[in-house]
Each structure stands twice: as structure tokens, then as C-alpha cells.
Amino acid sequence: MARVFCGLSGGVDSALAAALLVEQGYDVTAVYMRNWSRDLPGFRCPWADDLADAERVAVTLGIDLEVWDCEAEYKATVVDYLVDAYAHGRTPNPDVMCNQTIKFGTFAERALERGADFVATGHYGRIVREGGRTWLLRALDEHKDQTYFLWRVSEEALSRALLPVGEIADKAEVRRMCAERGLGVEAKPDSDGICFVGQVGIRTFLLDELERRAGDVVEWETGRVLGHHDGAFLFTVGQRKGLDLGGGPARYVVSTDVEKNVVYVTADRMSPALFTQEIRLEDMRWISGEHPADGRYLVRTRHTGELREVELLGSVLRFDKPVRRVAPGQSAVLYDGVHCLGGGIVRAEEGQPPFRS
Structure with missing residues (x-):
């Protein structure tokens, strides 16, 4: 019987992921990753409530739940990354770094050291293994697809990962399946925005961190x-x-x-300053470890944003016609059909005058 360590956050998706793994015959150990527990002005961090929900799900499923303290790693690789990026005029995707360094980094490494054959999460994506390779595919539910946040996870890490909810057609079905199994979390709202910022918003958080x-x-x-x-x-x-x-x-x-x-x-929403026909990338990562050949692909520049055709030329993405500019620091994720290939961080444009004379 294969042993799986499943990240259990107390939310709907990870709860169903754990339930499906139990039903599929895996030996499942649930892990609540305590990544952030700090209260912010006017906002109490809900980690204890989420842990209580995770505990109830684990009891219902008859599996063990462990709490792993990942706060030091999370602050160093996710929170500090976000603050530094904003301080330098970039708009980061902290969830991208969390997946690379925590969920498929620290968590996966500890789980494998404990004898896990696989790690699992509630991410919306699909993993396919064939021909000795591991491929990351977009989820069946395109609206919930989270491969945009998984582009920095390596093929090696994905080869030991399971994403059970990625095969489910829509979130309504996920909630219905949770209710059928009596997991008690089916009515919880979707997490939205940056988890550790919470309801205070990014402005309040940054003003608490930066001068x-x-x-x-x-x-x-x-x-x-x-x-x-x-x-x-x-x-x-x-x-x-x-x-x-x-x-x-x-x-x-x-x-x-x-x-x-x-x-x-x-004030001109059609101002040429808001559009571009090229995006230059830096810090590129490819799931296979190899830069894809230059050519035509699909790109997504925000979560659930439109998939656009683009030509890849080294580290440059060239569009057929002008598109809205993307904030420096954001992720541009490349796809070959439904296959997620990887991507890069959008570089700041150089040479653009601050105003027209």
C-alpha cells in the first residue's frame, strides 16, 4: 500500500483530496502546515480555526493528522519575498513561491524523509505520468485551474505528487462530494487573495512592513x-x-x-502606455528543466486570465497585437495545449519615458 502525506489546510479542496486518497486505498497521513500565525492590525489570523476544521476532517476519515511548523521557511521564502518585491516596484505572486519552496519544497522533502511514496495537495491541476516523464496539465475545471501557481515546481517534485481534485469538472461538484462524505467543510468560502494578508488588504500589510x-x-x-x-x-x-x-x-x-x-x-484607458506587444522575462523556470524551442504557444499572465497565443523567442514573448501591459514581478506561464511548460517573471520595461513631452 503506497503511503501518502496529504496537506490538509482545513479547506474544501484539500479535504476532498484526502477523502479520495483514502477511498483509492492509499495509506494517508494528513499534515497541517502552519505557515503563518501572526495577527495583523484589525485581522486575527484564522490558522487555529483552520486547524480545527482539518482535525475534524481527519477524524471523520479515520486518518492521523500532524501539525508541521513551517513558519520560518515561509517567512524567508514567501513573506520576505513579497515585501522585497513591492519595495523594489514589482508586483509578485507569493503563491507561486509558496508552492515551490513550501508545499513542494519543505513539506515534500520532510514527507519523503518520513517514508512517503507521494505527497498530495488540493490544487486544481492534473499530473500525467507516461514514457518515463511527468507532465503537468491544466485542471478539468478551467475556472479553478491553479497551474498558473505551479509553474516553478520541478518535474522531479511533480513525479512524487498527487492532485486528486484536478480531475473534477467544477467546484460545485467538489462541494457536493464533500457534503456526501460528511466532511463538514463544504460551505467554507474559497480562499481569495494573499492568505497571510487576509482581510486587511495588501496596502495595510505593506504599510505595516515598509516605511x-x-x-x-x-x-x-x-x-x-x-x-x-x-x-x-x-x-x-x-x-x-x-x-x-x-x-x-x-x-x-x-x-x-x-x-x-x-x-x-x-485618464486615457486606451493610452499606448498601458499596452505592449512584447513581454520580457527573467528568472525563467521550465518544469522539464529544458527551455522549450522557440515557437508559438499559449500564455497566461494572471490566474484565470485569458489564454493568449504568443511567440516565444528566447526570453521574449511576442503577441500578434498589443495587449494590456503586465506589472513587473508577475508570472507569465507558458502552455503547449493543456500542458504547462513553465514560465518566467515579467521584467520591468526599460527606456519608457515617465511622461510625454
Whole structure:
């Protein structure tokens, strides 16, 4: 009987993943990863409530539950990564790093050391093993697909992983299956946003971590000062809300300069400054370990965002027509059909004037 260590977060997806593994005959040990337990101003971290839900699920399934403290690794590789990225004017995807360094890093390594044959999570994705290779495919439920967050996980790590819910057609079915099994978590809301930030929001979290710095909001077309802000690191390319310019037309962030502490905006939603036909990548990772051949693929630049055709030329993605610019620091994930190949981090564009003269 193969032994599986299953990450059990107390949520719907991981609960059903554990239940399906038990039904499939695996020897399942559940693990609650305590990644973050710090309260934020106005927000109590719900980790203890989530652990209580995980404990109830484990009792219902008749499996052991262990609590593993991963907070040090999580802070160093996820929280500090997020704060540093924002401080340097980038907009990161912390879940991408969490999957690479914690769930398929620290957790997987400890589980294998304990004698696990596989590790499992509640991610929406599919793993296919054939011809001595392991492939990551998009989930059947395209709306919930999470391969966008798994692109930095290596083929070696995926070869020892199981993703049971990736084969289920939609989230409503997942909830129904949880209810049928009496797991008691089927009504829990989906997790949304950055887990450790919680309901306080990224702005409050960053202002708790980084020094508030008053600066100017500048019109991109003219260089005219329109208002002020508490720190250029709080804004991201394309952002519309939160500019607090006292009425007038809606404006969109064109770029930020964290060194000069300036945010550039435009009221023209079709401004050429908001579009690009090329994205340059850095820190590229490929699941197979090999850079795919130049050619045409599909790319996704945000979770559940549109899959667009693109031409890969080394570290450059070239679109057939202009698309909305992607904030530096975001992930661009490449697909060959339903196969997730890997991707890269979007680089800041160079040479773009801060405003037109």
C-alpha cells in the first residue's frame, strides 16, 4: 500500500483530496502546515480555526493528522519575498513561491524523509505520468485551474505528487462530494487573495512592513502633479482604484518609480502606455528543466486570465497585437495545449519615458 502525506489546510479542496486518497486505498497521513500565525492590525489570523476544521476532517476519515511548523521557511521564502518585491516596484505572486519552496519544497522533502511514496495537495491541476516523464496539465475545471501557481515546481517534485481534485469538472461538484462524505467543510468560502494578508488588504500589510513615504501622483501625458500618495510601492501597473485623486475621470497607473517615489497615471484607458506587444522575462523556470524551442504557444499572465497565443523567442514573448501591459514581478506561464511548460517573471520595461513631452 503506497503511503501518502496529504496537506490538509482545513479547506474544501484539500479535504476532498484526502477523502479520495483514502477511498483509492492509499495509506494517508494528513499534515497541517502552519505557515503563518501572526495577527495583523484589525485581522486575527484564522490558522487555529483552520486547524480545527482539518482535525475534524481527519477524524471523520479515520486518518492521523500532524501539525508541521513551517513558519520560518515561509517567512524567508514567501513573506520576505513579497515585501522585497513591492519595495523594489514589482508586483509578485507569493503563491507561486509558496508552492515551490513550501508545499513542494519543505513539506515534500520532510514527507519523503518520513517514508512517503507521494505527497498530495488540493490544487486544481492534473499530473500525467507516461514514457518515463511527468507532465503537468491544466485542471478539468478551467475556472479553478491553479497551474498558473505551479509553474516553478520541478518535474522531479511533480513525479512524487498527487492532485486528486484536478480531475473534477467544477467546484460545485467538489462541494457536493464533500457534503456526501460528511466532511463538514463544504460551505467554507474559497480562499481569495494573499492568505497571510487576509482581510486587511495588501496596502495595510505593506504599510505595516515598509516605511510610509509621501510622494506625487503625476499625469503621464503632461508631467502635471495631480495628487499625492503614501508610497510608490503601494501601486501596480494598470491599477485604477485607490488613487484618491478627489473626483474627476478614472485614472490608471502607467508606471511607478520607487526610487523617486513617483506614480505616473493616465485618464486615457486606451493610452499606448498601458499596452505592449512584447513581454520580457527573467528568472525563467521550465518544469522539464529544458527551455522549450522557440515557437508559438499559449500564455497566461494572471490566474484565470485569458489564454493568449504568443511567440516565444528566447526570453521574449511576442503577441500578434498589443495587449494590456503586465506589472513587473508577475508570472507569465507558458502552455503547449493543456500542458504547462513553465514560465518566467515579467521584467520591468526599460527606456519608457515617465511622461510625454
